[in-house]
Amino acid sequence: MESRDKFKGCMVGLAVGDALGMPCEDYSYSAIIKYFGRVTDFLNPDKENHPNYRLKAGMYTDDTEQAIVLAESLIENNGLDVNHFANKLLGEYGRNVVEHPELDRWIGSTFKKAVKNHISGLPSDKCGVKAKSCGSAMRVAPIGLVYWSDLINVAENAAKSSRVTHIGAETTAAAEAVALYVTLAARGKYSPQEMSEIVTQMTEKESKIIAKRIKKAYELKDKKPEKALDILGDSELARETIPSAIYSFNHSPYDFENAVLTSVNLGGDTDSRAAITGAISGAFKGLYGIPFGWVKRLENKEKLIQLGDKLYTASSKQSQIRLQSR
Numbered sequence: 001m002e003s004r005d006k007f008k009g010c011m012v013g014l015a016v017g018d019a020l021g022m023p024c025e026d027y028s029y030s031a032i033i034k035y036f037g038r039v040t041d042f043l044n045p046d047k048e049n050h051p052n053y054r055l056k057a058g059m060y061t062d063d064t065e066q067a068i069v070l071a072e073s074l075i076e077n078n079g080l081d082v083n084h085f086a087n088k089l090l091g092e093y094g095r096n097v098v099e100h101p102e103l104d105r106w107i108g109s110t111f112k113k114a115v116k117n118h119i120s121g122l123p124s125d126k127c128g129v130k131a132k133s134c135g136s137a138m139r140v141a142p143i144g145l146v147y148w149s150d151l152i153n154v155a156e157n158a159a160k161s162s163r164v165t166h167i168g169a170e171t172t173a174a175a176e177a178v179a180l181y182v183t184l185a186a187r188g189k190y191s192p193q194e195m196s197e198i199v200t201q202m203t204e205k206e207s208k209i210i211a212k213r214i215k216k217a218y219e220l221k222d223k224k225p226e227k228a229l230d231i232l233g234d235s236e237l238a239r240e241t242i243p244s245a246i247y248s249f250n251h252s253p254y255d256f257e258n259a260v261l262t263s264v265n266l267g268g269d270t271d272s273r274a275a276i277t278g279a280i281s282g283a284f285k286g287l288y289g290i291p292f293g294w295v296k297r298l299e300n301k302e303k304l305i306q307l308g309d310k311l312y313t314a315s316s317k318q319s320q321i322r323l324q325s326r
Contacts, residue, residue, distance in 0.1 A: 008308030013282020021270030029267035086124035136162035144182030173207035174238035185284035234268025245276035
């Protein structure tokens with residue numbers, strides 16, 4: 001499969017997962033069964049009781065918006081420039097959302113604090129906040145694409161991008177894990193078991209907890225979702241969101257639709273988890289592995305496809321830079 005298609009699949013897959021998880025975010029596993037039966041398609045959120053009530057079926061949350069900001073920054077610089085990314089994420093996007101609440105697609109409290117730090121004049125490397133949530137891992141997939149020729153670069157730049165908003169071993173390791181999974185999925189030559197082993201080994205130095213739970217996410221792959229949920233958890237904590245997203249991929253690695261729907265129907269932080277599952281599965285299966293009906297009705301689908309294409313070009317330039325520096 002053409003690598004460019006995998007880059008497009010990653011960006012579109014991330015947004016599809018996010019949009020599928022959007023209307024049931026913060027619903028428990030049992031609440032989803034009660035109110036939805038099983039989520040199988042884009043849905044409108046509850047107009048009275050849901051924070052995303054302004055959104056409509058097929059629209060995504062801040063998870064995808066932040067991934068888009070990161071992708072654009074990487075494209076504009078042919079790689080990660082932390083100051084540029086921080087100014088773009090916190091100074092442009094973040095400040096606009098904080099000052100115009102009607103634009104807020106449910107940004108997290110950690111992100112809001114980082115934005116306020118930036119507005120107060122703190123330098124980019126001082127805006128991040130100590131946290132254990134998944135807010136930096138949910139957006140990190142573009143790093144795994146641009147630096148996909150070198151796993152060390154993937155991990156190092158994922159960590160740098162994470163610390164713009166989220167400081168802490170678990171959040172850093174979680175961002176590294178997602179970016180590494182995207183890289184390995186896009187390369188297309190690793191089995192799910194090999195991917196798990198590589199990512200577990202590479203994240204262990206940063207956080208033994210994250211590494212251990214990534215390994216567990218593979219060991220549970222044949223367990224029913226509700227059994228895996230009992231062990232992995234469903235909250236927005238990085239130690240729960242990322243392993244449960246990876247479990248969903250491992251549960252159906254060759255079936256994008258089932259992987260993402262498994263992720264959504266686990267309940268809890270459904271948009272972030274499904275965005276991560278969608279990014280990994282989209283990179284693994286490519287754009288043409290994503291159901292066309294979802295792609296067709298997805299918000300800003302053409303922009304996301306174009307970003308995938310441009311990220312592929314940026315990755316080629318990164319590879320050239322790396323070769324020239326040897």
